[in-house]
Amino acid sequence: MKSASKLQLRYSSVCEAGIKPANEDAVAQHIPTDAHLLTYKGACFALADGVSTAEAGQQASKRAVSRFCREYSQTPDSWSVAYSAQQLLATINNELYELSHQFVHEQKGYLTTFTALVLKSQTAHFFHIGDSRLYHWRDGLLAQLSQDHTTVLSEQRQFLGRALGMDVHFELQQGSISIKTGDRFLLCSDGLSDFISPEALQQAVSAASDLEQTAQQLKQQALAQGCDDNISLILLEITALPEQSLDDLNQHLTALPFPPALSPGMKLDGYKVLQELFASSRSHLYLVEDEASAATLVLKCPSLNYDDDALYIDRFIREEWIGLRIESDYVVKVVRQSRPRTFLYYLMEYLPGQSLEQWFERQPKPLKPALAIKLVKQIAEGLKAFHRMGAIHQDLKPGNIIYLDDGSLKIVDFGSVYVAGLAEIYSPLQHDAALGTAAYSDPHYLLGHNSGVQGDIYALATIAYELFSGGHLPYGNAVEECRTAADYDKLRYLSASQFNPVVPTWFDRALQQGVSLDLSQRYQSINQLLTDLQQPNPAFLHEEVKQQHKTNPLLFWQLLSGFWFITLLLVVWLFLLRR
Template identity: 30%
Template sequence: MASAQLSLSFGQAFVVPARGRHRSSMSVCVPEERLLATKGACALITDSTSRNPLAKQAGDLSVQGFLADYYSTPDHWGAKLSATRVLRSLNAWCFGQSRQVSDGGYVSSMSAMVYEGREAHLFHMGDTLVFRLRGAEFEQLTRDHVTDLGGYRYPSRALGMDASLDIDYVQMPLKQGDIFLFTSQGVQGTLMPSDYVGLIRQDASDLDAACERLAQTASERARERGYGGDQFCFQLVRIDALPEEARDHPDRLYGDLPIPPELDVGERLDGLEVREVLSRTAQSRVYRVCDVHSEREMVMKAPSPELSSRNAYLEHFLLQQWVVERVRSPFVVRVMEPSRPRRHLYYLMAYVAGETLAEWVRRHPQAGLAQRLDIAIQLGKGLQALHHRDLLHQRVHPDNVLIDRHGQVVLADLSACHLRDVDGHRRSRGLLRQVGLTEHSAPEYALDDEVGRRSDQYSLASTTYWLLTGALPYEQPVKELLRHTDLERMHYRSARSHDPEIPPALDDALRRALTPQRALRYRRLSEFLHALRVPEGGSGGSPSRRWHEPAWVWQAVAGVLLVLLVISWLLR
């Protein structure tokens, strides 16, 4: 039976041993009508090893993170692109968190299925199991990725196990009445395919009851065979109705909306009145606008009317709003929802009443070192917020940084921001070249080398150097680099040669973050930010800083011992 919308039902059952603990998570999400039409419904299962103390946390965070981020991806992205990018970002986060803990890790197998229109998209990592029951045919859709070590089977290619992620992807047509079973590796050796079919078909109208029958039978078989310590979880999803045709509604996709025409002050678009033209470039137009009904002031960013439909920047423009929506930080501009449906391609951001960093420096020539370093650290926190979501900014520059009237720093331009993934480096560099290299761009962009978070670190350090000295760290412009041998001609100019008040340790920190060879910079951005806060050996330290110097510590200890000696002598 065809219908206007996809319709499905699901059921679940968990069995955990008395002394056991959850190490599996599962969920089904059927969103509201608009998201169901554009993004589909999702069903997931995760499972970790019984030897992992963080098994439950890993599974729960993976399921919740996937669902939250998948439904935040742009509407014009298909299921494959959306899920793949979300999984890679989630994998990077889990892998990073695992390196911060000493016992266990945020590692789990995962199978995720997206039901979109009349098709299903399966994404699989590790050894979780997904089966399809169609009529009398019962078929396993996933492959087991396991490694045998010391008699134990461990999942391989699991989420969070490695910095890179290899995802099994299968796309398949749906039929009304299809039933999909999600379960974990622990069920292996308990039920036969005929058992699954019989227990599900016994009363397929009640999927929760069917899951309970599967769990009870699997537990009984496990006890009979002497390995009842395993836990079991079962999730069934049934396709009740399919839409009349596959999702194909271009009018709902932002990517098919027309580019706004050139706007001037006083003109209106979708109920937004232009108050000021902030920027006109070859790639984009930026306007300060006001909602005529709510009187909210916002910033509208739209592609340039001259861009062709195949322009690489236009494709990337559709990613920018999603980037802003994913990042929650006071140091990164936030997205604003329009009060009415948009009829043109643009997105809205909060209006920051302030000035660019370049304008601030011109108006505050007497600003002290501490104030300038505070600005640099705030800017670094904005970059950290992006890096935590596996995003590269790629274009840190004084004209892209805003400072409001309270001294709050906000990263406002995400025109070159890119999702860092396994194969996206070349595309990332190409995007930056189209937007344009700046004097603060890292050398690897000009030399077509691999880029990463340390590339943003270089740009932050270069901007900080300029903020402190008004000059650039190298005489050789980055744009003029043609080959790797040109890096040998890049000689760092000490920041102290421009301002002798800069502490030597701070100069050394800048020198390291600005090393032309990316691998020699700080391993983490947090290390560079710490060096900006606490320049070891720096002059003019505060009393609290001087207290931690070894000489002061030993003098204090000696004074305390002397007082105790006098007191003990007087009490004799």
């Protein structure tokens, strides 16, 4: 495998009307010249075949490929390729659908097939709908990756089953494969694939030395075989893949030395140390003043204990990268630096306050419900900012939340954050599982399974339980002793109402569902949890009524007997009136 600092490839494309008077096909590509975008977003290629019977197929195909290739690289680089493409294609699909329905009386439909290929790091991602095609070639063999979304009635009759713009809801085929240097890809419309056999395509792609010449030869071959449709294709080859040796990566990460231990009065790159705020075996926090702007900031330094630990250094550098991309009033802001650094560190806004853990210890317990739910809602808003960027916090706990002097909260610490977009980038460094805290982290994390958003929901529900129960945990202190799946199977949920009698059953059921060890039972989104914490879920209310019947059967039968007694009196009274 040829090694390079970035992805390298060569390609050629054809998009012509053929013998038809108009060309309803479209192709587009975008290979970022910016090294950062090429690494974090990748190169993309798109081909579309407008549905001619829809009247506006030409406009639909051009709009789809141009928007996808132009806007894909503008999606957040913390988003995964799949999520970026799904969000973008959903927008394009809805736009085409709306345009089609503006012309319903003129039968002017904006429908098109669509096939896209995104090459990022050492993986090819593809997205497809319709009957255009994507092929992958390696070592002389050509394999079709896409599926034809057509329904065949007979040899002469078939119709397109799926297309962009056909419906509000669309089914997209998507997938990914690992790539190697020398791999080739062919994207083409049915004007090519319907008139050249798979064997002939394989032979042409295998023999391709000059991609432009091969692309033209394929077009001419399709015309010679009687092609009466538009002809479009993109032929590309991977010439080098990004790869770094561990030694190279270590050299890059350790280019900046660790700062020495700092004390008040010392200066570092124009920042004057005012006091030490926090120190542990893993990091140090200092309150500093920017001598240029007089702004008060927090400077975070790595611990000298890890100056030869590549994993630790990589994680520390990622903390700053993640923090710069999270925008929320409920998450600490990382400050983008304008001056060169001579040491490894990063800057954050100064938050006057204390950790939620410290604040909660000093409060009378349990908290008033209105205050507790206010805190939970703020934490939830901070978490949602992470999730919008394709990031999972993975270590949410009261110690990583700052309670400010004005009563607001902010989430801090990005050391365990998982980012889908980063996880797709090749790295020889293999990170450990989530570095969570047993009392608050989803057991699935600690057992090696990334439960994604549901893991953060578990932590949020655990904190909510603690605030409402007066400092207890949903599964008691035994959760901190669990090491295996068998240990977690022995845990039993402890009703919050046994610690705080004012907690109603419906609220307790919402907490229980939020910390369920069964992911199929746990909430899928933060909004679902918040909704059930703020208003009774009818299903939970029904359970509460059933529970009351079980706990006080005498009262139930007394009420039922009273109802029948009153009914009997009414019957007797009506009977007497008729006499």
